[in-house]
Amino acid sequence: MKRLTGFILALVMIAALVSGCSSSQPASSSSTSSGSSSAAASTSGSSDEEVTWDSNSLSWKQDTSPVTYSLFLDISWAPMDVWGTDHVSQKVTELTGVSFDVTKAQDSSHLDMLMASGSYPDAIFVYRNKHKYENPNVSQPWNELIPEYAPEFTDLIDPSAIEAATKDDGNFYTLYTHFRDESYWEDPDLPVSYGEPDLMFRDDVMEAIGSPKMESIDDFYNALKLVKEKYADYTPYLETSLNNSALKNWMGIEFEYSDFKVDENGKLYMPLRNQEQMKEYLSFKNKLVREGLMSVEGLTYDFEKQKQAVLAGKVFSTAAQIYDVDIFNSGLNDAGSDLRYTALDTPLTYDGSVQYAPVYASAGFAGLYITTACKEPGRLIRLMEFMRSPEGDRLTQWGVEGADYTLNADNLPVINNDIEWKVRGDNVWYFGASFMVETEKAMVPANPEFSQVTNLMYAFKKYWSSDTSLSKCEPLPETEESETKTSIQTLWTNNCNIIVTARDDAEFEQRFKTFYDDLERLDLDGYISWAQEIYDNAKDK
Amino acid sequence: MPRSKNKFLKGLRSQLALQMIAIAGLFVLAVFAYIPMSGIIIAFKDYKSAAGFVGFFTSPWTSQNGFKHFIAFFSDPWFGRVLKNTLGISVLKLLFSFPAPIIFALALNELRLSKFKRVVQTVSYLPHFISWVVVYGLVFTFLNTQTGFVSRIMVDLGLWSEPYNFLANESTFWTLAVITDVWKELGWWSIIFLAAITGIDPGLYEAAKVDGASRWRCVWHITLPGIKGTVVVLLILALGGLFSGGMGGSNFDQTYLMGNNVNYPTSMTIGYYAYQTGILNQRYSYATAVGLFQSVISVTLVGLSNWSSKKLTGEGIV
Numbered sequence: 001m002k003r004l005t006g007f008i009l010a011l012v013m014i015a016a017l018v019s020g021c022s023s024s025q026p027a028s029s030s031s032t033s034s035g036s037s038s039a040a041a042s043t044s045g046s047s048d049e050e051v052t053w054d055s056n057s058l059s060w061k062q063d064t065s066p067v068t069y070s071l072f073l074d075i076s077w078a079p080m081d082v083w084g085t086d087h088v089s090q091k092v093t094e095l096t097g098v099s100f101d102v103t104k105a106q107d108s109s110h111l112d113m114l115m116a117s118g119s120y121p122d123a124i125f126v127y128r129n130k131h132k133y134e135n136p137n138v139s140q141p142w143n144e145l146i147p148e149y150a151p152e153f154t155d156l157i158d159p160s161a162i163e164a165a166t167k168d169d170g171n172f173y174t175l176y177t178h179f180r181d182e183s184y185w186e187d188p189d190l191p192v193s194y195g196e197p198d199l200m201f202r203d204d205v206m207e208a209i210g211s212p213k214m215e216s217i218d219d220f221y222n223a224l225k226l227v228k229e230k231y232a233d234y235t236p237y238l239e240t241s242l243n244n245s246a247l248k249n250w251m252g253i254e255f256e257y258s259d260f261k262v263d264e265n266g267k268l269y270m271p272l273r274n275q276e277q278m279k280e281y282l283s284f285k286n287k288l289v290r291e292g293l294m295s296v297e298g299l300t301y302d303f304e305k306q307k308q309a310v311l312a313g314k315v316f317s318t319a320a321q322i323y324d325v326d327i328f329n330s331g332l333n334d335a336g337s338d339l340r341y342t343a344l345d346t347p348l349t350y351d352g353s354v355q356y357a358p359v360y361a362s363a364g365f366a367g368l369y370i371t372t373a374c375k376e377p378g379r380l381i382r383l384m385e386f387m388r389s390p391e392g393d394r395l396t397q398w399g400v401e402g403a404d405y406t407l408n409a410d411n412l413p414v415i416n417n418d419i420e421w422k423v424r425g426d427n428v429w430y431f432g433a434s435f436m437v438e439t440e441k442a443m444v445p446a447n448p449e450f451s452q453v454t455n456l457m458y459a460f461k462k463y464w465s466s467d468t469s470l471s472k473c474e475p476l477p478e479t480e481e482s483e484t485k486t487s488i489q490t491l492w493t494n495n496c497n498i499i500v501t502a503r504d505d506a507e508f509e510q511r512f513k514t515f516y517d518d519l520e521r522l523d524l525d526g527y528i529s530w531a532q533e534i535y536d537n538a539k540d541k
Numbered sequence: 542m543p544r545s546k547n548k549f550l551k552g553l554r555s556q557l558a559l560q561m562i563a564i565a566g567l568f569v570l571a572v573f574a575y576i577p578m579s580g581i582i583i584a585f586k587d588y589k590s591a592a593g594f595v596g597f598f599t600s601p602w603t604s605q606n607g608f609k610h611f612i613a614f615f616s617d618p619w620f621g622r623v624l625k626n627t628l629g630i631s632v633l634k635l636l637f638s639f640p641a642p643i644i645f646a647l648a649l650n651e652l653r654l655s656k657f658k659r660v661v662q663t664v665s666y667l668p669h670f671i672s673w674v675v676v677y678g679l680v681f682t683f684l685n686t687q688t689g690f691v692s693r694i695m696v697d698l699g700l701w702s703e704p705y706n707f708l709a710n711e712s713t714f715w716t717l718a719v720i721t722d723v724w725k726e727l728g729w730w731s732i733i734f735l736a737a738i739t740g741i742d743p744g745l746y747e748a749a750k751v752d753g754a755s756r757w758r759c760v761w762h763i764t765l766p767g768i769k770g771t772v773v774v775l776l777i778l779a780l781g782g783l784f785s786g787g788m789g790g791s792n793f794d795q796t797y798l799m800g801n802n803v804n805y806p807t808s809m810t811i812g813y814y815a816y817q818t819g820i821l822n823q824r825y826s827y828a829t830a831v832g833l834f835q836s837v838i839s840v841t842l843v844g845l846s847n848w849s850s851k852k853l854t855g856e857g858i859v
Binding site for chain 1: 590593
């Protein structure tokens with residue numbers, strides 16, 4: 001009896017082990033479309049009817065039966081990770097029939113691990129390293145899917161958006177969200193992103209030190225010194241790991257959007273290689289550290305820690321995005337404090353003039369890729385037709401009208417902040433989001449009595465220009481150029497604050513020299529030559 | 542049927558249930574430990590993740606006779622630094638984290654109030670169950686310059702003129718790493734030594750008492766020699782971890798959580814460097830090469846320390 005019991009126990013354990021081994025498959029293609037695989041998507045009933053976003057003949061409207069796809073959502077900050085629990089996803093399913101089995105990114109390497117294992121979900125929505133998914137081994141080209149499943153979709157898309165997403169193989173594997181073409185940047189009446197880097201200052205402390213003018217980097221430095229004298233326990237300036245661009249940009253060094261800039265002869269160069277300029281910038285920050293004007297610990301903070309420090313009430317000035325000034329002031333207001341911050345509406349000058357001249361060199365923010373694992377891509381590409389429409393764009397970025405927002409007299413959304421974000425679901429499933437719809441939402445702030453973001457979004461526009469040809473100079477993953485790029489990024493990330501926190505001049509010089517010796521060991525000339533060729537080809541097109 | 546084979550089958554049948562459990566364990570080991578080892582081959586190849594599992598074998602060999610990634614690692618500007626940090630932190634942990642649980646176990650063993658002893662023991666090993674993420678949260682809460690408890694107390698008492706920067710400071714990382722490691726693992730590791738102590742024949746203690754030996758003498762002449770075998774085994778294993786996770790395998794977690802772009806010169810360890818440059822930057826072959834380097838050194842260290850231990854003390858794990 002004992003033997004039999006032991007035998008049965010052993011069998012049960014083995015069965016449990018084997019089932020545990022085989023259940024580790026990630027999101028598998030589980031499309032269960034019913035009758036949607038017709039290759040010939042219905043176009044307009046009459047070939048002469050002009051198709052618009054409101055046409056009843058749009059392909060996505062022809063079949064709204066339930067279908068489920070697997071999705072990897074590389075938006076780790078999303079407040080939920082299940083489809084169908086918020087207003088937006090429920091509405092999308094109600095209108096289109098499409099639902100998703102969602103896997104949300106746990107960290108920055110989750111998707112990389114998944115892809116390396118070869119287990120692709122049906123769709124991936126990602127904002128980082130998009131080029132990794134833009135090849136036929138991973139994703140299905142939209143230029144093949146659209147004619148087959150939603151032929152009228154092409155007529156509705158901005159051709160420049162297609163051009164921006166088209167790769168060297170002639171395919172485009174997604175349409176980027178938040179795309180802005182060159183005409184956008186040429187129009188001074190259109191705003192910049194609410195992520196624009198800026199500096200902000202505590203109003204009461206500014207007044208206490210005599211409201212000095214704040215026009216130049218020198219004015220900024222002098223103000224910090226006054227604060228240090230008057231408020232010994234304050235942090236005069238807090239700059240964090242994520243919000244550290246304002247000073248650098250305003251001192252004329254910008255390499256956020258691209259490793260490259262273009263000179264007047266059309267030749268590419270790398271701003272990071274300008275040692276003279278970089279030394280001025282880094283030695284200025286080193287001076288701030290050595291004189292106790294900038295928090296060293298703050299250099300390691302993420303946004304939450306930065307916010308905590310600001311709300312604790314002992315920070316005079318901080319670098320952040322323009323939207324953050326409203327977040328900080330709202331937080332202070334909610335805590336019952338009447339302390340407030342004001343953000344600058346012009347960049348500080350350096351060497352007597354405005355050096356700030358950023359170039360927008362990005363093709364967009366994120367993209368939804370339909371992977372090669374998806375056996376029934378028809379309903380997915382049709383979903384994207386819905387997502388790119390004004391109706392889908394507003395739904396996914398604003399929520400459900402009446403429940404999550406109402407429109408004011410200017411037709412801008414007033415978001416209902418009494419409903420939690422995870423219940424509204426806006427800005428999570430925004431696979432076809434446009435920049436303008438996002439901006440319109442930011443223009444109606446939660447606390448209009450002290451909001452500054454709207455004015456700031458217009459104030460900084462005039463300094464910007466764009467060069468979408470530069471956006472092509474992104475190396476494909478796992479190539480020599482991408483190794484060079486990531487080596488540059490790693491060296492800069494690992495060294496910039498080490499240089500800035502040097503304890504004396506000799507240590508500063510030694511660390512600065514070491515960084516540039518290490519940097520110049522990389523094949524930077526080869527990297528620039530490669531990029532120049534890509535840029536010239538893009539310009540010729 | 543030959544007699545030996547008959548005997549074997551008979552023995553197998555009589556232990557069938559146990560053998561099946563053992564086979565299941567071997568199966569798991571094979572599937573999750575040995576078969577994946579075939580992936581080590583990509584350390585010598587120019588592997589691209591788009592090639593999938595098959596790419597392990599079909600990718601081309603790298604230049605420099607397959608050692609391109611190893612040479613790239615050895616010639617990396619940060620190689621010396623990460624090696625120094627890994628060894629330095631691991632050696633310090635060995636010096637403090639290894640003897641501490643032994644001393645703690647010896648002290649606990651001398652306690653006479655059994656209830657108090659149980660309470661102390663339970664409280665001491667609870668930190669082991671706290672994840673490093675929570676530990677870092679506690680460290681940050683206590684030590685940050687803005688709202689940290691320690692800085693505020695010291696400044697308010699007038700002992701410091703301004704808050705001390707513990708967390709973004711090259712000179713404090715090793716100390717923080719060792720102290721938090723000792724605090725977290727002291728109680729847990731002491732369980733093993735306590736178990737070894739309880740295995741010592743009580744008659745030896747009685748005989749020593751009769752001979753007039755003091756408590757210190759009993760510890761020195763009976764307890765310590767009695768747990769020598771356990772100490773040696775754990776020391777050999779700890780030495781094997783010098784190049785990788787450190788004692789308790791905490792090096793990576795500590796660098797990931799407490800390391801930052803200000804203290805990287807002293808916090809960056811080999812494991813985290815492989816993660817940052819290899820995994821995050823999709824340089825999988827490079828990351829594998831770094832990991833393989835770590836493993837080869839660790840196995841060599843285990844072998845050397847086992848051999849030395851056998852020569853010196855007669856004790857070893859193999």
